[in-house]
Amino acid sequence: MKKYTVTSPANIAFIKYWGRSDHKLFIPANSNISMNLSSCLTTTTACLTDSKEDEVLVRFHNQKYQKLSPKDHKSKALFAQIKRIRKLSKYNKKVKIYSQNNFPADAGIASSASSFSALTSVLLLTYELKDLFNNKKELSKQIRLCGSGSAVRSCMDGFVKFKTGKDHDSSFATQIADHNHWDLIDIVAIVDDKKKKVSSSLGHELAETSSFFNQRIKDISKRMKACEKAILEKDLKKLGEITEEDCLSMISVMMTSKPSVIYWNEGSISLINSVYSWRENDNLPVYFSFDAGANAHLITEKKYQTKVLNKLKKNPFIKSTIINNVDKGTRITNKHLF
Ligand code: PMV
Numbered sequence: 001m002k003k004y005t006v007t008s009p010a011n012i013a014f015i016k017y018w019g020r021s022d023h024k025l026f027i028p029a030n031s032n033i034s035m036n037l038s039s040c041l042t043t044t045t046a047c048l049t050d051s052k053e054d055e056v057l058v059r060f061h062n063q064k065y066q067k068l069s070p071k072d073h074k075s076k077a078l079f080a081q082i083k084r085i086r087k088l089s090k091y092n093k094k095v096k097i098y099s100q101n102n103f104p105a106d107a108g109i110a111s112s113a114s115s116f117s118a119l120t121s122v123l124l125l126t127y128e129l130k131d132l133f134n135n136k137k138e139l140s141k142q143i144r145l146c147g148s149g150s151a152v153r154s155c156m157d158g159f160v161k162f163k164t165g166k167d168h169d170s171s172f173a174t175q176i177a178d179h180n181h182w183d184l185i186d187i188v189a190i191v192d193d194k195k196k197k198v199s200s201s202l203g204h205e206l207a208e209t210s211s212f213f214n215q216r217i218k219d220i221s222k223r224m225k226a227c228e229k230a231i232l233e234k235d236l237k238k239l240g241e242i243t244e245e246d247c248l249s250m251i252s253v254m255m256t257s258k259p260s261v262i263y264w265n266e267g268s269i270s271l272i273n274s275v276y277s278w279r280e281n282d283n284l285p286v287y288f289s290f291d292a293g294a295n296a297h298l299i300t301e302k303k304y305q306t307k308v309l310n311k312l313k314k315n316p317f318i319k320s321t322i323i324n325n326v327d328k329g330t331r332i333t334n335k336h337l338f
Helices: 073-088 111-126 130-134 136-144 149-153 200-209 213-232 236-256 266-282 302-312
Strands: 003-015 020-022 032-049 055-059 094-101 159-162 173-177 184-190 287-289 296-301 320-325 331-333
Touching: 003 111, 003 149, 003 213, 003 236, 003 287, 003 296, 020 200, 032 111, 032 149, 032 184, 032 213, 032 320, 055 073, 073 094, 073 111, 094 111, 111 130, 111 136, 111 149, 130 136, 136 149, 136 173, 149 159, 159 213, 173 213, 184 302, 200 213, 200 236, 213 236, 236 287, 236 296, 266 287, 266 296, 266 302, 296 302, 302 320
Parallel strands: 055 094
Antiparallel strands: 003 032, 003 331, 032 094, 032 159, 159 173, 184 296, 184 320, 287 296
């Protein structure tokens, strides 16, 4: 039976998605913007099988393959997406899937973005729903239905916007600029490579319990416009300021939700202070962002990479770094995993 393999990047959001307006259709409470990360990739191979069960094996960074069970709560969204896509197709055959990540999962490096965009894409190809795969807007809507909003942004090249909307048809991804547009980089500074304690799907449900949530949503449309403009004009200072502002606004919502969600550790705080000091004292234009995790994303231009890496070497909290250029979106490869 025909085998397909796709690779998908994770991404870092400049305007974050935290909270939903529709928890069934997974429509984000606000539109959001990101860039794809060239060194944080998931590769997934799939083919139809005569087996009685779907078979899913996943290998995280530096680990062995583990078989996922549909009974495990954490794999619910994945098996639901398989079932949903199978129903759209003319097949009722089960599927065999192997997937691997080349970066630490669940540490605030949007592993769900690369995993779910790769999974959805490979399923659409395997179940011969190629029209849905080839049409990026449709693909992004199919990815949204798996529950990971950040995954929606990974299917297109470069800098991508995920529009909120009022229903299934009006909430999808669009491209702002492709991966060749700007030599921006994201250096991920890993200060904690363990699994995060609160999943982002739970976080999205808690977001509205924060009294800052409505104010955040009100502020966002202005930030969205400014962010898109900064990307198109390659204005690092403007993009960096908006990114930090939006990140801190999301973190405030996280910290003040009930119960409170705190992902940062002392390494995260030390990096924020360092970034402020490098800008002020060393004239080094680098800006921070965090997702649902302790690890910092340091946004700058390629020409400042060596300087930033040299500075990072002096920080005792950093376990490793991952250097990302702006990447393409989901793509088909022939590097099958089985
Ligand atoms: O895509 P999810 O459901 O894992 O949520 C992602 C949330 C953040 O990474 C914190 C923000 C974002 O927009 O990427």
